[in-house]
Amino acid sequence: MDGMTRNLANKDFWLAALRTEGPAFREAVTDAPLDAPVPSCPGWTVAHLIGHLGEFYGFVLSHVGRGVTSRPEDTSPEEFQPPSGADPLSWWDERYQQVISTLDALDPDMPAWNWAPQAKTVEFWHRRAAHETTVHRWDAQFATINAEPIEPKLAADGVDEVLDTWLPAGRRRGPSDLVGVVGLGATDLDREWLVRLRADGGVALLDTDTLLDTDEHRERAVARGTASDLMLALYGRVGFDLLELAGDERLLEALRTG
Template identity: 55%
Template sequence: MTRLHGTKDFWMGALRTEGPAFAATVAEAQLDIPVPSCPGWTLTYLVHHLGSVYARVRGIVGRGDTEPPPGPLTVPDGLPTGTAAVEWWRDEFDQLMTVLERVDPETPAWNWAPQPKRAGFWHRRMAQETAVHRWDAQMAVAAGEPIEAKLAADGVGEVLDTLLPAGRRASDQPFHGVVHLIAADAGQEWYLRLRGEGVALLDTGTILDSDDHHARAQVSGTASDLLLALWGRLGFDALDVAGDVSLLEGLRAGR
């Protein structure tokens, strides 16, 4: 198994690219159109959702402690619509960037994952959240651009080492077997073993353990397509797949 080791500079650089790309897309679109990759959402709701995520994360990171925030994420009523919604989003994004730029990644900060409770978690999470939703927005206007390969490979890693171990799997069914993912354009690969509701990333030297008697699947494609498939934005049939394809549903992250 190989992984990228992201840094604050890497994720902030991604935000500086993906944030303006999201803003440019929604600024030129009719905001009442549906977002096909997020069933039931319009572009207005996508703008409100992403801006509300930014506001919540600012509060988490800015406190400097590991206490959880009160209640779940909500999108408040009464948010602006039309062009005012885009300006509201820009303000939320700018405030998030200011907070993330200033904070040391080692500063204590709550998160929901089995990860150290440090602010650096949110640099990564916000870069990935923004990139995937930028793709959602562009797809709504039939102008989707892939996610940059290194960022997408980091996003695949986030799904596998953070979201799935945290229980954020789309399906609640048990899965058993070994899956091999390959992002050829990023020079990255991952082996993981699904065991019921759990998932474990594996080193390549351990995948032939004698206790593994389950079917395997292999998925190969660009890092962007792999990431989007893990998030349910693409079908796995858009990639090169071999073996027991039923295992792949055990890799999808919940929205």
């Protein structure tokens, strides 16, 4: 087993994903009514989805190239929304092309603020832009046409991001008072993850390559499925019941970030 070995994800990998997932998002929303509901984002319409993703691009563009790790000044969400009367798709197109060209031009090791307990470099935003676009591409397709699975290696990196970024940053949607060890397995990539839920509400990602048979790491819950279904379950887009489950399923809910 590859265990906790990360995908060989880097700037080029994430930009390639962004260049694929962006047009797929655009295609899904092009002919959809702006007031059509998005079932995977309760309360949202297609217009909300377009606005949210364009707003995210605008926020990234506002700070990613500053070359500093200090938090950007607080801004109003309206600053990144389409101007009154603007065509949402034309506005989105412009933001998407800007974020592609900006991230392509930036060194991934250049200093840049982020909200997670990890290296403050531009690389964070290469990865974040790829996965934000991917998840919302799935949302858009789910709302308008048949949603296509996420490419396996990209999805596995998305699982990595949830476990090494979102959860350690405290961005959990599930219960935080459960204790135990959860095992996740991607059946289409021969990848596995072990996550310890701690009594203080934190999480610890365990390196399966260094664990010994005598280590106390017996899983209390296990979920196995495709990398795409694992990532989508962690984001709350599909239920864990789509996966092969064993053990205390409540522990899986504690890993949700969306």
